[in-house]
Amino acid sequence: MNALHDAEPLLRADNLTMRFGGLTAVRDFSFEIMPGEIVGLIGPNGAGKTTCFNMLTGFYTPTEGRVRFKGVDITNRKPFAIARMGLVRSFQKTNVMKRLTVFENVLTGHYLDGRQSLLETFLPGERVRRAERAARDSAATIIEMMGLGRRMNAPAHLLSCGELRLLEVAVALAAKPTLLMLDEPAAGLNSHEAAGFGETLRTLVGRYVQSLLVVEHNMGLVMSVSDRVVVLNFGQKLAEGRPHEVQANPDVVEAYLGKAAA
Amino acid sequence: MTLERNTLLVALVGALLLPFAVTDQYLLHLAVMALFYVVLATSLNLVVGYVGEFSLGHTAFLGTGAYTAALLSTHAGLPLWITVPVAGLVAAAFGFAIGAITLRLQGPYFVIVTLAFAEVLRLVANNWIAVTNGPMGLAGIGQSGLTDKREFYFVILALAALALYLSYRFVYSNAGRAAVAVRENRYVAQSIGVDPFGAAMQAFVLGAFMAGLAGGFYAHYISFVGPEVFQFAFMATIIIMVLMGGKGTLVGPIVGAVIVTLLEEYLREVQELRLTLFGLIVMAIVLFLPNGLMGFVARRREQHGSTILRNTPAEEKTV
Amino acid sequence: MDLFLQYLANGLVIGAFYALSALGLTLIFGLMRVVNFAHGEFYMLGGVLGWFVTAHLGLNFFLGLALVAATMATLGWLVDRFLIERVRGQGEEPGILLTIGLSIFLVNATLLVVGPAPMKVAGAFAEGPVFIGPIIVTKLRLLAVAVGAAAILAAHLLIRRTRLGRAMRATFQDPMAASLAGIRTKHVYAATFALGCTLAALSGMLLASVYSAQASIGGLVSLKSFVVVILGGMGSFAGAVAGGLLLGIAEAMWGGYVATGMVDVIGFVLVILILLFRPQGIFSARAERA
Ligand SMILES: Nc1ncnc2c1ncn2[C@@H]1O[C@H](COP(=O)(O)OP(=O)(O)OP(=O)(O)O)[C@@H](O)[C@H]1O
Ligand SMILES: [Mg+2]
Numbered sequence: 001m002n003a004l005h006d007a008e009p010l011l012r013a014d015n016l017t018m019r020f021g022g023l024t025a026v027r028d029f030s031f032e033i034m035p036g037e038i039v040g041l042i043g044p045n046g047a048g049k050t051t052c053f054n055m056l057t058g059f060y061t062p063t064e065g066r067v068r069f070k071g072v073d074i075t076n077r078k079p080f081a082i083a084r085m086g087l088v089r090s091f092q093k094t095n096v097m098k099r100l101t102v103f104e105n106v107l108t109g110h111y112l113d114g115r116q117s118l119l120e121t122f123l124p125g126e127r128v129r130r131a132e133r134a135a136r137d138s139a140a141t142i143i144e145m146m147g148l149g150r151r152m153n154a155p156a157h158l159l160s161c162g163e164l165r166l167l168e169v170a171v172a173l174a175a176k177p178t179l180l181m182l183d184e185p186a187a188g189l190n191s192h193e194a195a196g197f198g199e200t201l202r203t204l205v206g207r208y209v210q211s212l213l214v215v216e217h218n219m220g221l222v223m224s225v226s227d228r229v230v231v232l233n234f235g236q237k238l239a240e241g242r243p244h245e246v247q248a249n250p251d252v253v254e255a256y257l258g259k260a261a262a
Numbered sequence: 263m264t265l266e267r268n269t270l271l272v273a274l275v276g277a278l279l280l281p282f283a284v285t286d287q288y289l290l291h292l293a294v295m296a297l298f299y300v301v302l303a304t305s306l307n308l309v310v311g312y313v314g315e316f317s318l319g320h321t322a323f324l325g326t327g328a329y330t331a332a333l334l335s336t337h338a339g340l341p342l343w344i345t346v347p348v349a350g351l352v353a354a355a356f357g358f359a360i361g362a363i364t365l366r367l368q369g370p371y372f373v374i375v376t377l378a379f380a381e382v383l384r385l386v387a388n389n390w391i392a393v394t395n396g397p398m399g400l401a402g403i404g405q406s407g408l409t410d411k412r413e414f415y416f417v418i419l420a421l422a423a424l425a426l427y428l429s430y431r432f433v434y435s436n437a438g439r440a441a442v443a444v445r446e447n448r449y450v451a452q453s454i455g456v457d458p459f460g461a462a463m464q465a466f467v468l469g470a471f472m473a474g475l476a477g478g479f480y481a482h483y484i485s486f487v488g489p490e491v492f493q494f495a496f497m498a499t500i501i502i503m504v505l506m507g508g509k510g511t512l513v514g515p516i517v518g519a520v521i522v523t524l525l526e527e528y529l530r531e532v533q534e535l536r537l538t539l540f541g542l543i544v545m546a547i548v549l550f551l552p553n554g555l556m557g558f559v560a561r562r563r564e565q566h567g568s569t570i571l572r573n574t575p576a577e578e579k580t581v
Numbered sequence: 582m583d584l585f586l587q588y589l590a591n592g593l594v595i596g597a598f599y600a601l602s603a604l605g606l607t608l609i610f611g612l613m614r615v616v617n618f619a620h621g622e623f624y625m626l627g628g629v630l631g632w633f634v635t636a637h638l639g640l641n642f643f644l645g646l647a648l649v650a651a652t653m654a655t656l657g658w659l660v661d662r663f664l665i666e667r668v669r670g671q672g673e674e675p676g677i678l679l680t681i682g683l684s685i686f687l688v689n690a691t692l693l694v695v696g697p698a699p700m701k702v703a704g705a706f707a708e709g710p711v712f713i714g715p716i717i718v719t720k721l722r723l724l725a726v727a728v729g730a731a732a733i734l735a736a737h738l739l740i741r742r743t744r745l746g747r748a749m750r751a752t753f754q755d756p757m758a759a760s761l762a763g764i765r766t767k768h769v770y771a772a773t774f775a776l777g778c779t780l781a782a783l784s785g786m787l788l789a790s791v792y793s794a795q796a797s798i799g800g801l802v803s804l805k806s807f808v809v810v811i812l813g814g815m816g817s818f819a820g821a822v823a824g825g826l827l828l829g830i831a832e833a834m835w836g837g838y839v840a841t842g843m844v845d846v847i848g849f850v851l852v853i854l855i856l857l858f859r860p861q862g863i864f865s866a867r868a869e870r871a
Contacts, residue, residue, distance in 0.1 A: 057453065083455040091453075097446035108443050112455040114436035118464070121435045122428060132436075175454040316674055367856055370616050370673055370815075374807045375856055378849035381804060385849075389842040494800055498681050505678055534692040541686025548679045549667055 008071060010035045010179055010211050011056070011087070016065035018051050018235075025051040026235040029065070033179060038205055038212045040226035040243070042219075044255060048235040049215045050092050053183050057089045058082045070178070084112060086178035090168045090185060092215075098157040102167055105156055106143055109174025110135040139174060146170045146200065161188035166197075173208050180204070181213040186221050194218055198225050223247060231255070269513050270426055277419055281412045290411040294483065296523040297418040298476055301425045303503040303515035305472035308429060308465045310501070311509035312438060314445030315368065315462065318497055319376030322360060322383050323353040323470040325491040327477025329387065332400040332487040342406035342417070346478035353474020354467050361466040365459055377494070384492030399488025403481050414483050421479055425472045429512055432468060441465050499526070506547050508554025517555055583715040588837040589830060590716045596829020597729045598788045602802060603809035603821040604736060605780030608773050610807065611816030612753045615665055615774075616673045618680040620781055620806050621799030622687040627653060627782025628794025629691055632700035642705035642790070646728070649786050650779050657778025661771040669770070684799060691796040699793035702786055725787040732783050733822060736776065740818070749773055753816070781806075801845065808848035812855060 009032035018026040026048040033039050041049050054060040056067055058079040066075045074082050097105050114131045116124075124132075143152055146166045151159060156167060165185050172180055185201075186194045198221050205212050216222045222229060223243040231239040231246060233255045239246050246252055277297070284290060302324060309317045327349035334345040364375050387394045394400065408414055432438045440461040443451035448458055481487045490496070499522060507518025525543070529536035551558055602624055609617045627649055634645040664683065668675035704721045711718050740746040751759040752769045760766045785794065785802075809828055813820025828848050836844045 059449075059452075078457070079452040080455050080457045083453055088455075089453050091449060095447055095450045097443060097450060099446060100442070104439075108439045109454050111436060111440050111443070116436055118437075121437050122431045124431070124435070128435075135436075171450065171454065316677060318677075363853065363857060370610065370614065371811070371856055373616055373673065373677065374811060375853060377804065378808070378852050382846055382849045382853075385843055385846045389840075498685065501678070501681070505674075534689045537685055537689035538693060541682045541684070541689065544682030544685065545664065545679055548675050548682065549664075552668075552671075552675060 007034060009033060009068075010037075010070065011213075012068045013052075013056060014066045014068075016052065016055055016067070017063045018048070018055055018060060019063045024235055026055070026062075026232075029232070029235070029237055031230050031237065031240065033211050033213055035210050036206065038201070038214065038225055038227050040222040040229040041213060041215045041232065042217070042222055042229060043232035043238070047232040049232055050183055051235075052232070053089055053181055053215065056181065057087060083175060083177075086176070087181070088172045088175045088177035088179075089181040090172050090183055092183040092187070094161075094164045094168060094188075096156045096164060096167050096171065099155060101153050101155050102143060102148055102159070102170075103139060103152050105167060106139040106170050106174050107135060109171040110139060112175055113138075142170050142173050146173075147196075162190075162193050165189060169200075173204070176208075178210045179213065180209040180211075181215075183215045184217060185214065186216055186218045189218075191220075194221050197221070201225050266512050267430065270430065273513075273516065274423060277422075281415050287411050290415055292523065292527055294411065294415050294418050296520045297415070297422045298480060298483075299500070299503060299519035299523050300422045300516050301418070301472055301476040301479075302500045303507070303519045304422075304425045304429055304512070305469040305476070306500050307504050307509055307512075307515045308432065308469040308472075309462075310504055311511070311515075312433060312441045312445060313462045313465045315365070316373050317364075317376045317466075317469075318373055318494075318501070319360065319364070319378070319380040320469070320473055320500060321492045321494075321497045322376075322380040323357055323473035324477040324480070324496065325380070325383055325387065325489075326356045327353040327474030328481040328487045328491045329394065329400070329477075330474070331478035331481040332403050333393070335403045335482065336400055339404065341404070342408070342479075342482045345482070346421075346475055349478025349481075350471045350475040353477065354471040356474075357467040357470025358463070361463050361470075365462045365466060377497075380492050380494070380497065384489050387489040387492060394489070397489060399486055400481075401486045403485045403487065405482055405485060408482075418479055418483075421475050425475070426512060426516075428468065428472065432465070433512065437461065437464055502544055502547075504554075506551070506554055508556030508558075508560075511554075511556040511560075514554050514556035521555075584837065586714070586716050588833045590713075590718055591837075592830030592833030593826060594718065594722050594726055594791075594829070595833065596826035597726045598784050598825075599805060599809050599829050600822045600825025601729045601732060601784035601787070602781050603806045603813065603825045604733060604818065605777040605784070606806040607810045607813065607816055607818065607821040608777040608780075610810055611814075611821075612749075613665075613770060613773055613777075614673065615676045615680070617777075618677060618803055619660075619684040619687060619799075620680075620777075621801065621803030622684045622691075623653060623657070623778045623781040624785035624802045624806075625691065625794065625796060625799040626656070626687065627785030628702065628789030628798075629695060629700060629796065630782070631702040631786030631789055632794050633695075635703035636701065639703075642703065645702075646783070646786060649782055653782035654775040654779045657775035658771045660778070661774035662767075665774060666767065666770070684803070688796055688799055695796065697796055699795050700789065701793040702790040704790050719791075722791050725791050729784065729787055732780065736780060737818065739776070745769075745772055805845075805848055808852045811852050812848075 011033040014030050016026055016029045017024065029052065043049055051060065055062045058074065058077050061076060066073060068074065069085060069087050074085065097108065114135050116128055120128050143149055146169060148163060148166055148170065151163060159167060165188060169182065169185060186197050189197060201212065202225060214222060214225065226243055229241065229243050229246040230237065231252050238255055239249045239252050280293060281290065306317065306320045309315060330349040330352040331345040334340045334348060360379050364372055367375055388397055408417065440451065440456040443456050444458045444461050451458055477491065503518035503522045504515045506522065507516065508514030529539055606617065606620050609615050609620065630649045630652060631645055634640045634648050635642055640648065660683065664679055665676065668679060705724055706720065709720050711720055711723055740749060748764045748769050751762065751764055752766050756766050805828065809824040810821060812827060813824030831847050831851065832844050835847050
């Protein structure tokens with residue numbers, strides 16, 4: 001299906017399987033993400049999308065199968081090591097540092113830019129000070145770009161649900177990912193906010209990140225944003241293709257209607 | 263950040279002037295002990311306040327530092343200028359070893375196992391008579407020509423200043439933010455590239471180093487070290503200082519250390535009555551001042567709409 | 582070989598008290614997740630109160646035991662309702678501090694009232710040796726172990742067979758669902774804490790009838806109880822009993838064959854090793870993941 005692309009994929013998952021005791025959450029799932037691509041990953045509740053995220057980012061070790069990122073096998077690497085390679089994710093259950101301000105959250109997200117030796121921590125030289133200033137400027141820029149400028153110094157626990165989702169993306173962006181993976185970033189947004197959010201996502205690609213993988217239940221958003229959509233159902237790949245192809249696919253329609261009827 | 267730094271600088275100036283205003287030996291002794299506890303509380307705060315893991319084994323580092331200095335002094339006759347830094351380094355090495363085991367654990371497991379390490383060391387100190395002289399302890403530790411309480415005061419003030427400088431640099435550095443990220447949310451921390459184990463380890467070893475310095479000083483100052491330095495009672499005192507003052511702030515543990523040192527001293531009349539009251543005070547603090555005195559102050563400031571204890575990017579650009 | 586059996590028997594006797602005390606803590610620490618540093622003081626109070634009612638007031642041993650149990654259950658209930666209740670659901674830190682404060686208070690208040698001297702609980706009958714094959718134990722030890730075993734059995738029946746026990750299990754599985762189902766979870770927490778406190782106190786009184794009670798013993802008992810709970814797996818009833826016996830035997834063997842000085846170190850070393858290789862404890866199944 002991806003034979004059209006001749007470039008090396010940015011991310012490639014081969015035959016991923018994840019079993020929890022007797023339950024197989026994901027079975028023999030393969031897909032890839034090309035540089036510059038926005039991929040939507042959809043599927044009914046419990047289809048295995050989040051499990052997939054966890055396997056790709058090292059939070060779970062797949063029972064079977066391999067993950068390659070930038071041509072390197074990352075299957076058994078730790079989450080932070082994978083993040084350091086440029087694969088950064090958000091979480092379905094909103095995860096921010098609640099007691100820190102918006103600014104502090106995003107500044108903390110710049111961790112990888114400012115890594116320093118112990119000596120530099122205690123006797124910071126010009127290099128460290130410059131990195132610190134750059135991180136602060138960049139944090140402010142990202143916050144403005146995500147439209148959270150007015151909330152810069154608000155503690156995160158005072159943010160609305162929609163603002164929290166934006167903050168989460170801002171923190172992830174601060175880590176300068178090559179591939180950004182978002183797990184239901186528009187959950188809790190109203191339709192107006194979601195549309196604006198779709199706009200923001202499209203501007204990210206190319207400017208801030210190379211590729212984007214989005215899990216989303218808001219079909220309007222996924223279909224309008226994605227270059228390509230992958231459908232999971234009961235842990236297995238059901239369909240894959242351009243948004244309009246997938247929407248017309250009878251299996252996909254049935255999977256969703258079946259769920260609606262149940 | 264700026265507010266906290268200025269508060270610390272004012273406190274330092276005050277502490278420098280103190281021995282010129284106070285000549286009473288007993289009061290100077292209290293001041294020395296208060297500063298000794300400032301170092302300990304500050305070091306524990308790095309782990310409890312910034313990494314967010316509740317260590318009850320901090321006396322392990324205090325004790326190894328104290329015994330290191332005591333042994334170097336009594337056997338090799340080395341002076342304080344050498345024994346105290348070595349005590350810090352030995353404690354840091356213990357911190358690294360203990361951290362390598364305990365920092366894999368979280369929550370109550372971490373609490374109990376850190377405590378278990380301190381207890382093991384106490385029992386070793388009690389029973390390894392050839393080296394530690396058992397319950398009799400090591401006495402007659404040299405005072406390296408420091409005869410006056412005032413001279414000891416300046417030594418411990420220097421150590422306290424060093425501990426606070428190191429903490430300040432750590433807390434407001436990228437590494438410190440990584441530790442706070444682990445405290446606030448382990449998952450987010452990992453997804454932005456922070457190694458939770460590594461971040462926690464840095465703070466843990468740094469805290470152990472400072473506690474070791476304090477222990478080394480204590481050995482010379484009191485001129486005696488026994489297995490009590492590992493005791494849980496010591497630990498309880500330090501932890502109460504940190505929490506009473508306000509963990510996760512640099513000023514809080516200082517305030518806590520000073521108050522508890524004075525409180526313990528003035529309630530000394532009858533040992534049991536003092537500790538009975540002390541227990542009640544501890545419970546009252548947990549129930550009525552859950553974020554410590556500094557947390558209380560910060561809340562009041564926020565409520566009154568004055569500057570919040572936080573740094574804004576705008577403020578930073580004007581620097 | 583005879584010596585081995587004797588050490589084993591001694592270990593089982595001590596282990597029975599560890600088990601009883603740890604059973605109390607596994608309810609409070611394992612299920613309620615309160616890192617209770619006052620547990621050893623509950624144990625100590627059991628011994629001191631036991632001395633007071635038997636040796637001082639001259640009550641019969643069993644009557645005294647019942648009285649101590651009732652008093653300590655009330656104390657446990659009050660501690661939970663007035664102290665622990667207020668920091669529930671805030672992580673372990675405030676609970677640790679609160680119980681450290683309580684423990685400092687209880688030890689020193691006891692010292693103020695009765696002083697530091699050891700106090701022996703008056704036994705149920707005159708002391709005398711009992712010979713079982715090559716092993717010698719004393720009558721009072723056998724009685725204490727028997728009463729301890731009965732208390733363990735009673736606690737087991739309480740948790741498995743009564744309405745309160747069902748409410749407890751429901752509450753610790755899912756407090757939200759339990760309170761929706763009409764269980765008054767506050768009472769369940771308090772009752773659990775009271776039960777844990779009572780078990781510790783019974784253990785303390787029984788042991789004080791064999792050795793003696795002392796106001797300052799609590800710290801070590803708390804630590805050992807934590808050790809046993811972790812050995813056995815948090816919240817595991819059978820684990821606490823098995824862990825207690827194991828620790829008792831390990832200490833008796835070490836004390837018998839290696840060195841008497843460092844007996845107390847065993848538990849801590851065991852715990853460190855266990856958590857390194859089996860963080861979920863020896864006896865419990867794999868802990869759930871985040
Ligand atoms: N850690 C785990 N242990 C056991 N089962 C799990 C675990 N994580 C996920 N599962 C199971 O795997 C299946 C897939 O879950 P997953 O969260 O990946 O679905 P999802 O597609 O993200 O659903 P949703 O749209 O609701 O977020 C579910 O049946 C879930 O219960
Ligand atoms: Mg999901």
